[in-house]
Amino acid sequence: MVTSFFLFLNQKIRITLVMFIAFGTLASASPDAYAQGEKEQAVASVKVVATGYTAGVESTGKKPGHPQYGITYSGVKVHRGQVSTVAADTKLFPIGTLLYIPGYGYGVVADTGSAIKGHRIDLYFETVKEVYAEWGKKTVTVQVLRKGSGKLSQAWLNDINRAVEAGKPLPQAYIES
Amino acid sequence: MVTSFFLFLNQKIRITLVMFIAFGTLASASPDAYAQGEKEQAVASVKVVATGYTAGVESTGKKPGHPQYGITYSGVKVHRGQVSTVAADTKLFPIGTLLYIPGYGYGVVADTGSAIKGHRIDLYFETVKEVYAEWGKKTVTVQVLRKGSGKLSQAWLNDINRAVEAGKPLPQAYIES
Numbered sequence: 001m002v003t004s005f006f007l008f009l010n011q012k013i014r015i016t017l018v019m020f021i022a023f024g025t026l027a028s029a030s031p032d033a034y035a036q037g038e039k040e041q042a043v044a045s046v047k048v049v050a051t052g053y054t055a056g057v058e059s060t061g062k063k064p065g066h067p068q069y070g071i072t073y074s075g076v077k078v079h080r081g082q083v084s085t086v087a088a089d090t091k092l093f094p095i096g097t098l099l100y101i102p103g104y105g106y107g108v109v110a111d112t113g114s115a116i117k118g119h120r121i122d123l124y125f126e127t128v129k130e131v132y133a134e135w136g137k138k139t140v141t142v143q144v145l146r147k148g149s150g151k152l153s154q155a156w157l158n159d160i161n162r163a164v165e166a167g168k169p170l171p172q173a174y175i176e177s
Numbered sequence: 178m179v180t181s182f183f184l185f186l187n188q189k190i191r192i193t194l195v196m197f198i199a200f201g202t203l204a205s206a207s208p209d210a211y212a213q214g215e216k217e218q219a220v221a222s223v224k225v226v227a228t229g230y231t232a233g234v235e236s237t238g239k240k241p242g243h244p245q246y247g248i249t250y251s252g253v254k255v256h257r258g259q260v261s262t263v264a265a266d267t268k269l270f271p272i273g274t275l276l277y278i279p280g281y282g283y284g285v286v287a288d289t290g291s292a293i294k295g296h297r298i299d300l301y302f303e304t305v306k307e308v309y310a311e312w313g314k315k316t317v318t319v320q321v322l323r324k325g326s327g328k329l330s331q332a333w334l335n336d337i338n339r340a341v342e343a344g345k346p347l348p349q350a351y352i353e354s
Contacts, residue, residue: 043320043321045318046318048316049314058305058306077331079338082341083347096325097323098322098352106347129236136229136309137227138226138280140225140227142279142298143277145220146273146274147274148272148285151272152273152286153253157256166259
């Protein structure tokens, strides 16, 4: 039915549809042109890998009470609001760069991080729970290999972990047992 | 060029391509059939929202030293290995259910959580940092609204946060300044 419908469309519409699919991903500006400073004031789109972080010890090594607790590399205090503080590689995004980050909001580059090199940014959240719930959420399709009985023993868990080799499928005996 | 190539293909290949695109997402088994227990031993695919968690106080409210620290609802100890312990809604996945989770690995349902209801699962990691780095990572295309000068003042950050209204675009003055 879908096929018939597609073939029913006239050639012009078919061409438009195909071009839309083919070129949809090429529409954003070149990150390299941006990095080279060719378009200093222009709006650009840059693809990055983004993680979340907090001011806490797990991210910064500083505990509350430390004189620099909650203070970014730029000197401003961490902030989560209409315009939040984020960390970036200042070679790509100098301090003060204003970004819009889909799924997070506006961010201003205020911080840096030892792991934040190149096309990587770190998004500030007030708590670890907020990082988990607001950034660390993924929709995945899981495969159910065996429906549980309602009970689980430590011995079985230890056994199956010993039986499985890294990167290999589970032995069939554990799926059927 | 892509268009000409597409039209150059014969009708049979075009039909195959279109059917592949149209029906590719319908291939997984029905989660409802699974939940109703119709296919107890069969492999099923179920779409869920997955987050990460640790045994720590931010996820469980228990600190090291608590008698139940690191002990799941099922009684087994939390484990990250070939087959890791995960939390689920036991109405969907009873304790002992064996899953394969893309991007995480094999998991056995051993735990529950107050926020883990319905099509939600929680994946165990040893540390908060591992949750951030191994699960809370997203590739996003950010928009650069203004390239920074290398400096940022607390006064400017406070001003822009006061000027922006929730859900509205940034005032142009802040982009050009």
